[in-house]
Amino acid sequence: MSARPAEFVSHGLNADALRADARRESLGLLGLCSPGLVLVGIIIVLPIGWLFWLSLFDENGQLSGANYARFVEQASYIRTFITTFEVAFLVTGLCVLIGYPLAYMLSQLPRRAASVCLIFVVLPFWTSVLVRTYAWLVILQRKGLVNTWLIDLGLISQPLPLAHNFAGVIIGMTHIMLPFLVLPLYASMKTIDADYLCAAMNLGAPPTAAFWQVFFPLSLPGLAAGVVIVFILCLGFFVTPALMGGGKVVMWAMRMEQTTGLYSNWGAGSALGVVLLAVTLGLLGLFRWLLGARATSVWGAR
Amino acid sequence: MSTARSAPPINIRGIAKRFGSVPVLSGLDLDVASGEFLTLLGPSGSGKTTLLMILAGFVRANAGSIDIGGEEVITKPPHKRNIGMVFQNYALFPHMNVFHNIAFPLKQRRTSAAETAERVEKVLDLVQLQGLADRRVDQLSGGQRQRVALARAIVFEPRIVLMDEPLSALDKGLREHMQIELRSLHRRLGMTTVYVTHDQREAITMSDRIAVMNKGRIEQLDRPETLYARPRTRFVAGFIGESNFIPVESRDGSVWYAGKKVHTASPSPSSGRHWLVVRPERVRLAADAGLGANANMLHATVRDIVYQGDSFICYANLADGQQIALRDYCRSDVLARLPVAGQPVQLRVDAEDAILVADET
Numbered sequence: 271m272s273a274r275p276a277e278f279v280s281h282g283l284n285a286d287a288l289r290a291d292a293r294r295e296s297l298g299l300l301g302l303c304s305p306g307l308v309l310v311g312i313i314i315v316l317p318i319g320w321l322f323w324l325s326l327f328d329e330n331g332q333l334s335g336a337n338y339a340r341f342v343e344q345a346s347y348i349r350t351f352i353t354t355f356e357v358a359f360l361v362t363g364l365c366v367l368i369g370y371p372l373a374y375m376l377s378q379l380p381r382r383a384a385s386v387c388l389i390f391v392v393l394p395f396w397t398s399v400l401v402r403t404y405a406w407l408v409i410l411q412r413k414g415l416v417n418t419w420l421i422d423l424g425l426i427s428q429p430l431p432l433a434h435n436f437a438g439v440i441i442g443m444t445h446i447m448l449p450f451l452v453l454p455l456y457a458s459m460k461t462i463d464a465d466y467l468c469a470a471m472n473l474g475a476p477p478t479a480a481f482w483q484v485f486f487p488l489s490l491p492g493l494a495a496g497v498v499i500v501f502i503l504c505l506g507f508f509v510t511p512a513l514m515g516g517g518k519v520v521m522w523a524m525r526m527e528q529t530t531g532l533y534s535n536w537g538a539g540s541a542l543g544v545v546l547l548a549v550t551l552g553l554l555g556l557f558r559w560l561l562g563a564r565a566t567s568v569w570g571a572r
Numbered sequence: 573m574s575t576a577r578s579a580p581p582i583n584i585r586g587i588a589k590r591f592g593s594v595p596v597l598s599g600l601d602l603d604v605a606s607g608e609f610l611t612l613l614g615p616s617g618s619g620k621t622t623l624l625m626i627l628a629g630f631v632r633a634n635a636g637s638i639d640i641g642g643e644e645v646i647t648k649p650p651h652k653r654n655i656g657m658v659f660q661n662y663a664l665f666p667h668m669n670v671f672h673n674i675a676f677p678l679k680q681r682r683t684s685a686a687e688t689a690e691r692v693e694k695v696l697d698l699v700q701l702q703g704l705a706d707r708r709v710d711q712l713s714g715g716q717r718q719r720v721a722l723a724r725a726i727v728f729e730p731r732i733v734l735m736d737e738p739l740s741a742l743d744k745g746l747r748e749h750m751q752i753e754l755r756s757l758h759r760r761l762g763m764t765t766v767y768v769t770h771d772q773r774e775a776i777t778m779s780d781r782i783a784v785m786n787k788g789r790i791e792q793l794d795r796p797e798t799l800y801a802r803p804r805t806r807f808v809a810g811f812i813g814e815s816n817f818i819p820v821e822s823r824d825g826s827v828w829y830a831g832k833k834v835h836t837a838s839p840s841p842s843s844g845r846h847w848l849v850v851r852p853e854r855v856r857l858a859a860d861a862g863l864g865a866n867a868n869m870l871h872a873t874v875r876d877i878v879y880q881g882d883s884f885i886c887y888a889n890l891a892d893g894q895q896i897a898l899r900d901y902c903r904s905d906v907l908a909r910l911p912v913a914g915q916p917v918q919l920r921v922d923a924e925d926a927i928l929v930a931d932e933t
Binding site: 463468469471476477479480484 | 628629630653654655656659661664665666667676677724725728
């Protein structure tokens with residue numbers, strides 16, 4: 271076929287009818303996509319564009335960069351920025367520390383037991399974040415379950431400061447974020463063939479070496495996916511830090527709420543949104559780049 | 573790759589394994605001689621892979637002993653057994669390139685970088701994969717992966733090599749090529765090899781000895797020629813090669829079929845029902861040769877002739893309706909006298925080709 275001259279092929283039997291048919295098919299597909307595309311345009315692209323537009327005007331309606339200048343000038347903005355990243359890093363780290371062994375255990379369980387355990391991992395998803403956060407308050411506050419028990423057992427004399435502070439935010443958010451890490455990680459661990467580990471041990475690797483040199487590197491894509499999801503969700507999280515932080519832990523989303531709700535400064539609030547979006551996209555790009563580099567290079571090269 | 577190192581024998585005694593309440597292996601004994609290529613052959617579910625997994629240490633037996641060169645290894649963890657293994661799906665590490673896959677066992681043994689590089693290169697030469705060290709595993713063809721898996725299993729000079737259906741994923745031509753290559757590699761390196769397959773042709777082609785497994789037991793352990801010519805059970809006769817099974821009866825020290833005495837080279841069996849096993853290529857159209865003293869003559873009616881290019885199969889019915897198949901090569905003299913469907917023929921089976929096996933059912 272390839273030996274035929276191009277014009278021969280383009281004027282072949284039914285060539286025009288077939289081309290028209292292909293065109294009709296792609297138009298049909300576009301038609302099917304269009305409701306979704308329009309919806310995405312109206313509820314995502316337009317508002318974000320408007321947000322960006324708003325952020326360019328100061329309180330007097332003048333075009334200015336004042337809303338963005340605040341990020342470097344005002345200490346409270348910088349503190350919010352740092353707090354947000356502190357929380358996001360800590361929560362992501364804790365999720366990895368707790369979630370990795372959990373996902374590993376799930377992936378090694380027999381199918382039936384694993385699906386039962388997975389239900390327990392997913393169960394919290396079916397309750398509202400608000401309810402779960404209040405539940406943590408009940409457990410962690412000064413006269414909550416934990417402190418009462420510990421005092422009754424005589425382990426401590428003063429209640430531990432577990433709620434209405436940084437620690438409370440971390441505990442609550444870690445709990446809420448955990449499934450977002452465990453689920454993609456579990457899915458990727460399930461695809462790791464047990465024969466890889468058998469092969470590693472057969473070739474002389476003790477179980478720990480087999481784990482670190484074979485299982486762990488192969489689980490990295492799933493771990494990275496989970497970490498990205500958790501980290502980015504943390505950056506924009508509102509409910510739990512607002513309730514568990516007792517007003518002492520101000521994160522990005524809370525500042526946005528304050529700026530727009532309390533001070534009605536839509537320009538400044540929009541700027542916060544735009545910067546958060548930009549940072550998130552930047553991080554996503556960074557992760558993608560890092561993952562891409564890892565996938566194409568040889569992991570065990572060292 | 574040193575060939576001087578003597579490969580140890582494997583002595584397996586009383587291996588038993590149950591999965592839940594299902595017995596997979598029940599008190600299995602097997603001796604693999606030093607440097608031998610022994611094949612475990614059997615249908616799926618016969619326990620051959622389980623036995624291999626127990627040898628490698630991935631599956632814990634319920635009882636038994638595995639003695640490798642005088643050392644009991646049944647409780648040793650897999651990474652201390654020093655056994656090379658080629659997996660059915662190769663199990664090449666997808667996150668490492670060819671070099672690091674093959675270097676993996678050397679890395680575990682803390683071999684120096686220089687020696688590792690040298691040995692990997694040597695073994696790549698041996699399996700004819702020169703220049704592919706930097707390839708990613710997913711850039712390799714099936715045959716190349718198979719060779720990498722093999723290289724990885726022998727690069728650390730294991731005393732024993734296990735192979736779990738290593739060729740089953742390859743297409744027919746490549747599979748036959750690799751069979752010959754594996755065989756000659758084994759001759760050169762001389763490691764004690766236990767090979768698992770369900771392909772009887774592959775087993776016959778490659779093995780020094782074959783252990784035919786069925787329902788967790790070894791039905792027969794013999795050299796391929798013996799196994800083919802003298803199967804001891806109906807299962808073995810049916811599993812290796814094609815066979816005609818003719819029901820016969822034994823009484824008074826001789827064997828009877830349809831009122832006629834059957835000439836057989838098998839020792840006189842106990843009284844009762846037995847099976848006469850006859851290979852299709854050992855059945856001849858009687859006009860082929862003069863009557864021997866020890867030949868069995870059978871009257872039959874041709875039912876169908878199937879042409880297969882190099883050979884043909886003739887399906888015929890004996891007087892009592894018993895079916896029998898005959899295979900011969902398409903030589904001009906044979907073709908000239910080829911019977912047609914419906915034609916009565918005389919079939920001849922020499923005594924040494926008539927094998928008696930016990931009726932197991």
